[in-house]
Amino acid sequence: MKDTMLDANFPRTADGRVYHLGIRAGELANRIVTVGDPSRALALASYLDPITSESGEGPLKIQSERGFLTCTGTYKGIPMSIVAIGMGFANMDFFVRECRECVSGEMAIIRLGSCGSILDSAGVGSLVIPRASVAITRNYDFDFNTPPTSESHKDAYRISKPAGADERLHEILGHAMAAARPSGSRSIILSNCVNASGDSFYSSQGRLTSFPDHNAGLIHHLLDTVEDIATLEMETFHLFHLASIHPAAPSSAHTATSVVPPPPTSAPAAVISTRKPSSPQAAGIVQPSRIHAAAAHMVFAARGSGGFITPSEVSAFQEWAGRGCLDALVGFELSV
Template sequence: MRDVFLDANFPRTADKRVYHLGTRAGEVANRIITVGHHSRAQSIAAQLDGGLDNVFRLESDRGFLLFTGKCNGVPLSIISIGMGYPNMDFMVRELRECVDGEMAIVRLGSCGGLLDIPVGSLAIPRASVALTRNYDYDFAAEESESQKEQPYRISKPAFPDEELHTAMHTAVNAAKPASYKGHILHDTVNASADSFYSSQGRITSFPDHNSNLIEWLIKEVEYVATLEMETFHLFHLASIWSRSNSLTHSASSLSLQASLTVPPDHAPASTSLDEASGARLGPTPHPTPTSSKIRAASVQMIFASRVSQEMITPEDTRALEDWSGRAVLDALAKFPISVSAACSLVHRLHRASTHAQGMQNPHPNIGSVWASLK
């Protein structure tokens, strides 16, 4: 450990850098694309205004890679996090502490397809369930119907932000090349597993009791179409944050931002789910003066078919990442983010520019990395 970290509950350095991502306020935009692979992050960052020579780049000791720049004049960050729930958890929780106000996060990642459609297709799921290994099950024993436990569990669904979901679906449909042979799905469900192997039904030399897992998943979850490892946790964290009263966070975040001479960011709106049925209820009736909603969506590239066992080619991978990445980038830059009444005066005093389309720009230049970007 090269730096001194303060407070074991939420470790930060003396200059307010978070523990795993290594970021601090003023280095992260409120519009974020998250990917798994470093090369995908770099190829998307190369499409930002001015290319890779005009971005802020930070790679942490834990392997997270961040690029912050502008897309059509709008501040935007791209972060590569690797794979799985834990890394998604690090990203959402730590970036939430680096910005104030509303966030829009889109995962652009690979997945396996559970439908008989071509590899290279895209899915923008309307819901996601967690598919997890049941550690109370006796995996070392012979498979038996007498066991009271099931070897795997399926959670209730978590949902994306409806407006961001629609924006992503509209964008990729508009951007698809004329030669594109894949499908674009948006009324399907994703399953996010806690393992690449056992919880995704892959057979290895371990006794995972998963030979019928995919068939069981398809039977239990209507409209399930994709299987990967991150989307559910993103939707889950965004949902619970957006439904909670975030006054405590806003107060601490404002003081952090002030200490860095970075004016605070945007705000309100929140969506609730009915606890019993999971039904969407729309905006919550109670006001949250300095709300900091997290809007989340996922665009999934089907690299492997679990039906035919076909894998996408490297050439098709590059082409799909290029045009879908550009579509997500442009759509996220255009996506409106609220500015809270509590912060509006500070923004009027410090904001150096406005959104290219006339929307409020929640990122003042003073004290931030984009102050030096073109």
């Protein structure tokens, strides 16, 4: 940590940068595509306008000390950010909460990520746009040292009720993906499906390792109990959940901090580009407003057959899927 943090409740630097993402007001757009892989973020950032009309410069790229990459510019003239967050609920939590404190007005967030499919009809190379997601979490009160049984997965893991995507953004995303898919593509697009987000890549997604995870029957249990389930990954549920509960009711809403940050005096050490940061928002404290969320999952693994996508297929797949996400956000009206 190179900078002094203010306010242990919601840490910021003196010039208003949030703790994990390393960004501040003026460096993030209200329309965001979030991905896990930094190389995917850079690939999508290459589709942004080469020159941002407001600044006359190219997109801003900020790599934080904690591994988050933010790329902000315009796409077809509309302010747009692409943020690489890594994997898991915790990183999605850092991302949503800290981004919310860096912009005012409504937000639209689309997660573009890889997934595993548990449906034979959604093979490798398919694109799934889930209408909802459930969480699969390990039950830490379960005694994992007991001998496994055919039913032990039911007690070893908890399946949440579903959290839904924003209906309007979900619909627009589906249309945008259909338009972006290349003619002659063999990829199918499924949108009336449910995703499951696990708190582990291994145990809570039914992968068998040398650990006694009691998960041999977990995938079959999901297929039996979660209607329309299609995919497994690690982030979408938490995005949908946080979006669905924000803003809080007025009686319970809290601002993250009462400290109004002064204007920055220099760019942060982690800035990749030479573009200087924008001025902070005048109020310093953003007002809560609605978060619209949707997701697009690229099927990289077919859990039934064991098939896995090839590197050459990934490049072409994420290109048109990435453009579909950006086009959907351009077509989604926000109050900002």
